[in-house]
Amino acid sequence: MRVAYLGPAGTHSGEALRASAPEGAEQVPYPTIYDAVMAVQERAADRAVVPIENALEGGVAVTLDTLVLEAVDVRIGAELVHPIHHCLIAAEPTPLERVERVVSHPQAIAQCARFLRRRLPSAEHVSAPSTADAVASLGDAGPTTAALGSRLAAELYGGELIAADVEDHPDNATRFVWLVPAAEAAEPEGAAKTTIVFWGAGDEAPGWLVDVLGELSSREVNMTRIESRPRRIRLGHYMFVADIDGPASRPPVREALEALGSHVEEVRVLGSYGAFTT
Amino acid sequence: MRVAYLGPAGTHSGEALRASAPEGAEQVPYPTIYDAVMAVQERAADRAVVPIENALEGGVAVTLDTLVLEAVDVRIGAELVHPIHHCLIAAEPTPLERVERVVSHPQAIAQCARFLRRRLPSAEHVSAPSTADAVASLGDAGPTTAALGSRLAAELYGGELIAADVEDHPDNATRFVWLVPAAEAAEPEGAAKTTIVFWGAGDEAPGWLVDVLGELSSREVNMTRIESRPRRIRLGHYMFVADIDGPASRPPVREALEALGSHVEEVRVLGSYGAFTT
Numbered sequence: 379m380r381v382a383y384l385g386p387a388g389t390h391s392g393e394a395l396r397a398s399a400p401e402g403a404e405q406v407p408y409p410t411i412y413d414a415v416m417a418v419q420e421r422a423a424d425r426a427v428v429p430i431e432n433a434l435e436g437g438v439a440v441t442l443d444t445l446v447l448e449a450v451d452v453r454i455g456a457e458l459v460h461p462i463h464h465c466l467i468a469a470e471p472t473p474l475e476r477v478e479r480v481v482s483h484p485q486a487i488a489q490c491a492r493f494l495r496r497r498l499p500s501a502e503h504v505s506a507p508s509t510a511d512a513v514a515s516l517g518d519a520g521p522t523t524a525a526l527g528s529r530l531a532a533e534l535y536g537g538e539l540i541a542a543d544v545e546d547h548p549d550n551a552t553r554f555v556w557l558v559p560a561a562e563a564a565e566p567e568g569a570a571k572t573t574i575v576f577w578g579a580g581d582e583a584p585g586w587l588v589d590v591l592g593e594l595s596s597r598e599v600n601m602t603r604i605e606s607r608p609r610r611i612r613l614g615h616y617m618f619v620a621d622i623d624g625p626a627s628r629p630p631v632r633e634a635l636e637a638l639g640s641h642v643e644e645v646r647v648l649g650s651y652g653a654f655t656t
Numbered sequence: 657m658r659v660a661y662l663g664p665a666g667t668h669s670g671e672a673l674r675a676s677a678p679e680g681a682e683q684v685p686y687p688t689i690y691d692a693v694m695a696v697q698e699r700a701a702d703r704a705v706v707p708i709e710n711a712l713e714g715g716v717a718v719t720l721d722t723l724v725l726e727a728v729d730v731r732i733g734a735e736l737v738h739p740i741h742h743c744l745i746a747a748e749p750t751p752l753e754r755v756e757r758v759v760s761h762p763q764a765i766a767q768c769a770r771f772l773r774r775r776l777p778s779a780e781h782v783s784a785p786s787t788a789d790a791v792a793s794l795g796d797a798g799p800t801t802a803a804l805g806s807r808l809a810a811e812l813y814g815g816e817l818i819a820a821d822v823e824d825h826p827d828n829a830t831r832f833v834w835l836v837p838a839a840e841a842a843e844p845e846g847a848a849k850t851t852i853v854f855w856g857a858g859d860e861a862p863g864w865l866v867d868v869l870g871e872l873s874s875r876e877v878n879m880t881r882i883e884s885r886p887r888r889i890r891l892g893h894y895m896f897v898a899d900i901d902g903p904a905s906r907p908p909v910r911e912a913l914e915a916l917g918s919h920v921e922e923v924r925v926l927g928s929y930g931a932f933t934t
Contacts, residue, residue, distance in 0.1 A: 433890050433891040439713065484762050505762060547889065585878070588866065588879075591869065594863075598862060599862070604884055605883070608710070608711055613709070
């Protein structure tokens with residue numbers, strides 16, 4: 379089984395993969411989250427492990443947008459919550475006040491925004507394709523450049539920790555999902571959660587969203603999360619990604635989704651799945 | 657009147673400011689959106705103009721998070737929709753295929769994601785504090801570096817357009833807001849829109865959000881947009897930012913907000929305001 383993830387070795391995605399991969403899975407690094415998702419769509423990989431939501435920064439836009447708009451033959455097969463700690467890493471021991479450039483994945487930079495504002499207010503921020511790429515690039519950078527990345531990345535690429543656990547909240551965590559080809563997506567026994575996406579035709583009446591969500595609540599279907607994303611058409615046109623409790627194939631979720639279908643232009647089940655317990 | 661914005665000259669924020677500033681307003685550039693918002697909170701500026709929502713990338717997280725969590729004495733005073741076009745700009749005429757690095761604000765890079773994937777698949781992405789900073793930095797960069805920025809920035813800093821209007825959709829636009837100190841926020845006559853933020857205590861029952869939104873729809877109060885953002889505590893705790901039609905001080909919005917208050921831990925009006933017509 380070939381499993382795509384945002385590489386190289388030492389990313390948080392790689393850690394989440396290792397924490398949940400079945401024995402013998404081959405870990406295949408991809409340069410971007412988009413590429414990892416599309417690898418499953420194009421059947422270059424059997425599975426992918428990608429972040430879908432972070433405790434501090436919210437939904438991972440590229441994952442949601444790619445799943446809904448491009449990787450239409452890919453489903454969510456399982457989820458996994460993984461704690462996320464970022465360290466400030468340099469090529470050699472460096473006092474914090476000498477750091478002039480911080481390089482990392484934009485999500486990591488955002489998750490450490492407060493630390494960066496307070497402790498490194500004049501450092502410039504440089505984006506890297508992944509946190510591990512950022513740490514791996516330190517060898518070619520000057521001594522005033524530091525990277526935000528994992529302890530594992532520091533070990534793998536030989537960096538020095540100059541500040542540990544600098545994320546803006548100690549409970550920082552990311553929800554990762556295992557992606558599977560739709561043709562192989564089997565709703566597991568007792569799937570705990572269903573993720574759906576829906577949108578209206580663009581001429582919604584007042585109260586439309588309440589009517590839609592009422593089809594869930596009137597059937598006691600619990601919605602644990604809703605996120606609006608632009609439909610990438612023009613301002614004011616949104617799609618809604620929602621997590622609801624229970625499997626899509628069974629009542630009451632099945633009936634709620636059928637009823638919801640009469641209000642919307644499109645509703646799609648992105649997956650019914652359970653959690654990995656690690 | 658000192659008006660803070662994400663500088664330097666030539667940013668889209670600067671364009672939006674110029675399109676709507678009263679005569680004699682002094683335009684004060686700040687290095688980040690966070691700093692521009694906080695300048696009003698700390699009364700270093702009288703007003704700020706900041707982006708709050710983009711047609712392709714959705715809510716501007718730093719604006720929403722700063723308004724709700726830190727700049728608690730700042731309100732939205734008016735809104736303004738401004739079309740956004742990005743050009744690929746280099747220090748000298750350069751064939752597209754020679755570009756190896758693309759530098760810009762992360763929002764601009766995200767708004768041109770499809771173009772970058774298709775036309776510059778191996779270029780690395782470097783984040784700059786603003787699109788104008790990116791264009792201004794080209795003088796010090798090699799000939800294989802290009803910036804995503806506005807035509808105005810290319811003129812101001814002497815860059816060459818190597819590809820025009822490369823945003824992922826021709827209707828790309830950003831909604832900007834004028835921010836004012838809460839003490840000076842006067843609900844304008846006939847304010848068209850109210851932006852609110854609310855959240856629960858963390859132990860919401862199934863159907864909670866539907867009950868909350870039902871207080872609006874049962875009073876025929878139209879909600880034009882809702883966005884969930886993490887409360888930055890831990891996974892699963894969200895705040896909801898919603899735009900509703902009508903002024904907060906008048907029925908039916910006033911009654912709806914009072915009723916809504918009984919369901920939530922906190923509800924706050926971020927502003928009742930009208931649109932600039934440009």
